Amino acid sequence: MSKTEPEPRPSAAERAKTRHKLKPPMADGGANGGRKPRPLLREFGYLCVSLFFLGGVAGLGALFLVIAPWPQEGADLWAINRTPAIVIEDRNGREIAARGARYGEAVAIGELPPYLIKAFLATEDRRFYEHHGVDLKGVTRAIVTNIRSGGKRTEGASTITQQLAKNLFLSPEQTYVRKAKEAMLAFWLEGRYSKDEILSLYINRIYYGAGAYGVENAAKTYFNKSARDVSLSEAALLAGLPQAPSTLAPTQNPLGAQDRAFEVIDNMRETGDITDFEARDARKNPPVIATGAANNDIGWFFDYVAEKARVLAGPDAIDIVITTTLDQKLQRDAETAVNSVLNVDAKVSGAMQGALIAYDNDGAVRAMVGGRSYV
Secondary structure (H helix, E strand, C coil): CCCCCCCCCCCHHHHHHHHHHHCCCCCCCCCCCCCCCHHHHHHHHHHHHHHHHHHHHHHHHHHHHHHCCCCCCCCCCCCCCCCCEEEEECCCCCEEEEECCEECCCCCHHHCCHHHHHHHHHHHCCCCCCCCCCCHHHHHHHHHHHHHCCCCCCCCCCCHHHHHHHHHHCCCCCCHHHHHHHHHHHHHHHHHCCHHHHHHHHHHHCECCCCEECHHHHHHHHHCCCHHHCCHHHHHHHHHHHHCHHHHCCCCCHHHHHHHHHHHHHHHHHCCCCCHHHHHHHHHCCCCCCCCCCCCCCHHHHHHHHHHHHHHHCCCCCEEEEECCCCHHHHHHHHHHHHHHHHHHHHHHCCCCCCEEEECCCCCEEEEECCCCCC
16 A cells, blocks of 8 residues: 655645635625725824924924014003094083094903803804814815815814904905915914903904904994994894904895804704704894984084094004084084085175084084085
């Protein structure tokens, strides 16, 4: 009986090949549990875009250090880049005219209704207390959206800190260079001020339309009340204005302002800051916009007192409030008298213009009309 030769053992490569052939397919369709790799690719894409953005910010930031110096240490951010304003009051302390940007008093965050603060955060920057000036996740999402749109959209994803930096130091141009500067300045602000200080500066310095800067002036302009006393629906309207203050100013576009306020209410309900009941109640009770006083034709009087006030206040004055001796009723009577004379007697005498200045026994100006129309 002959001895049987043992069969040669397969090589390691052949054994691996056999195992690969014999490996049964997984019931769920793949080794990754049936999940598509697309979410992982998306996260990787976000990471790449974030790194690209950070690199761009670092590069432009280095250039920014050369071409645009940082704000001076100790700079008063409440006064920096403020447009001077002049407000004129009548003899009873009622505002009758204003020119330039009007800033209200700075109201501390703790003095404002909590829902007013939440309205801003829910709409403008939900992660405000989590990021360090720039929300990288939001920026990445915005960049991807802009790339997908072929550059037709310019989604910003600016945080409250970035918006404050833009308002204090930069122009409103929509470019990536400006966005990089905005980001660098946001980091600068976050490194020197607390979150509450930044939020307070933002709420008290941004533009709300109709010439009103700061939440206190905006509340008085639109509701004739202090920001400390606004209702939920009024708070929602104010928080919606920074997106487009000139376009959404309720004195010019009440329907647009209200639609935007409804969006803010929905944002607050989405973040859990208000209940469904509170949201419905705010929608059913929209704010009533205050009507301003009659726009008397006091341009001549304004020019007269403004020139004198600038001399008295000096070149360093920012906002000037001038209490005058003007009597609004007598001013209206004076305007009527001048127009009446010019419309009737002027045809006989051939006069084209006329003027009237009324003084009281102490020499105080009570009315001043310089012609048919200041315009």
